[in-house]
Amino acid sequence: MDIFGDIPWYIYFAAMILKVLVAFVFVLLTVAYATYAERKLIGFMQVRIGPNRTGPIGLLQPIADGIKLFFKEEIIPAQASKFAFVLAPLVALVPAFISFAVIPFGDSIQIAGYKFPLQIAAYADKAGTVYDLNIGVLYILAMASLGVYGIVLAGWSSNSKYSLLGGLRASAQMISYELAAGLAIVCVFMVSQSLSLQAIVADQSGLFGWYIFRNPFLFVAGIIFFICSLAEINRTPFDLPEAETELVSGFCTEYSSMKYAMFFMAEYANMVTVCAVMTTLFLGGWHGPLPSVLNFIAKVYVLMFVCMWIRATYPRYRYDQLMKLGWKVFLPITLFLIMGNAIWMTLFK
Amino acid sequence: METLFFLIVAAIAVICSLMVVTNKNPINSALSLIMTFFCLATLYVMLEAPFMAAIQVIVYAGAIMVLIVFVIMLLNIKSEAGRRTSHALFMGISVGLLLLVQTWYLLVKSSLSSVRGTVDSAMISKVGHTELIGKSLFTDFLLPFEITSILLLVAIVGAVVLSKKKL
Structure with missing residues (x-):
């Protein structure tokens, strides 16, 4: 097969497996410590101390939480649809993780004379040209649109009214905001003229090469994309599906033990993914002053800090305000941005 | 290796599409249909049509099936046990066979297989x-x-x- 180029197949496979492992472990660790960081940060912002009992300054808290959830009793409601009930946490978790397959998390590296791009779904040929998935951005959109199934299935199969209402709210919200997020990305396509994430990152070298600084329309598009992504992954201030004052805890009311932990992990994994996508599409990917991988990680962590900051700051939206914001504010603005971007690009070529 | 992969995907596609029509619970039917769409998307990727694959997942699995699942859930359609008649079964099988013969004819006998695009x-x-x-x-x-x-x-x-x- 020609994809191996002059790389022996065992080195090719070893590099692939290594890349998958590194990316996966990185996301898992980030997810675990994001829960700790969020509790600690929000604690400081509300003049509390936050978790500090398990290990030095509470650093072992995520592990303790994991062990606790793992040993809890597993409860499946008698009236639940068993198949869908068991399937739902998996369906919620998997799309969040596999989106990482197309995100370039660093520049290509040379090992033993062979070139390896730091992106799971990519390879380099003999001449050193990097090929990646031609439709990387569409792949991310596709995976984002699948996340809704986990929540819908969880809401329906639990056979509880709180779960069902939470599930319905979540899916309506995700479908509405997917549209505006997708349209905001269209502005990026117009500038990059490519759907491949390698090409998009390569086009953003230098500080003012970042797409968010290219023109005013892209700046607004970037901010709208971030807000819509927050709404799509049900983060505060758009966390109505789990609004505990009205819906107990929404679609995961009936879940316990590891299944509940999987929903929790899916939420944080989605947050990591959204921040990584935002970094790649608008904030220059791995470009920056540090070594490439560190740049990427730093940008992702800064965005995650912003997510937590928003959670500590803003109250929750009301459901009708949320829908109005999605359909009557963001959707027209993104359509206008596409027009504006096109005009800008023709005027200032 | 590609043939092996194709066979696995094709087998899953066939099994899932059979489950769409044999499942008693409409939600499980819908889930099987989503799985079938995934297998089709995989086949598109193998045919070097990644755009089609992405659109297949975004439009069919991500949008249309969400609507169908919604309708099933909100109307609370119960399982279809006992409503299937032998007439329906007979008609279904005969139409399916007809389609199979037609596809075979199109692939083997017609000029379609000899035409090559640019x-x-x-x-x-x-x-x-x-x-x-x-x-x-x-x-x-x-x-x-x-x-x-x-x-x-x-x-x-x-x-x-x-x-x-x-x-």
Whole structure:
């Protein structure tokens, strides 16, 4: 097969497996410590101390939480649809993780004379040209649109009214905001003229090469994309599906033990993914002053800090305000941005 | 290796599509249908049509099936046990067989298998699948493309008019 180029197949496979492992472990660790960081940060912002009992300054808290959830009793409601009930946490978790397959998390590296791009779904040929998935951005959109199934299935199969209402709210919200997020990305396509994430990152070298600084329309598009992504992954201030004052805890009311932990992990994994996508599409990917991988990680962590900051700051939206914001504010603005971007690009070529 | 992979995907596709029609619970049927769409998307990727694969997942698995699942859940459709008659079974099998024979005829007997277009794998990897589709949509197939967009617009307006009682 020609994809191996002059790389022996065992080195090719070893590099692939290594890349998958590194990316996966990185996301898992980030997810675990994001829960700790969020509790600690929000604690400081509300003049509390936050978790500090398990290990030095509470650093072992995520592990303790994991062990606790793992040993809890597993409860499946008698009236639940068993198949869908068991399937739902998996369906919620998997799309969040596999989106990482197309995100370039660093520049290509040379090992033993062979070139390896730091992106799971990519390879380099003999001449050193990097090929990646031609439709990387569409792949991310596709995976984002699948996340809704986990929540819908969880809401329906639990056979509880709180779960069902939470599930319905979540899916309506995700479908509405997917549209505006997708349209905001269209502005990026117009500038990059490519759907491949390698090409998009390569086009953003230098500080003012970042797409968010290219023109005013892209700046607004970037901010709208971030807000819509927050709404799509049900983060505060758009966390109505789990609004505990009205819906107990929404679609995961009936879940316990590891299944509940999987929903929790899916939420944080989605947050990591959204921040990584935002970094790649608008904030220059791995470009920056540090070594490439560190740049990427730093940008992702800064965005995650912003997510937590928003959670500590803003109250929750009301459901009708949320829908109005999605359909009557963001959707027209993104359509206008596409027009504006096109005009800008023709005027200032 | 590619053949092996194709066989696995094809087997899953066939099993899932059988489960769509044999499952008693409508939600499980819908889930099997989603799985079938995934297998189709995988087949598109193997045919070097990644754009089609992505659109398959976004449009069918991500949008249309969500609506179908919604309708099943909200109308609370119960399982279909005992409502299936032997007439329906007979009709289904005969139409399926007819379609199979037709496909076989089209592939083996007609001129379809001998026609070769200008687009091949080398061209796709050089130009890009999305660019190729975009170019032909906006040049050779411009009129059908525009007519489709008008049709979609009419459908959207119709949906708004039907669902909104007071405009």
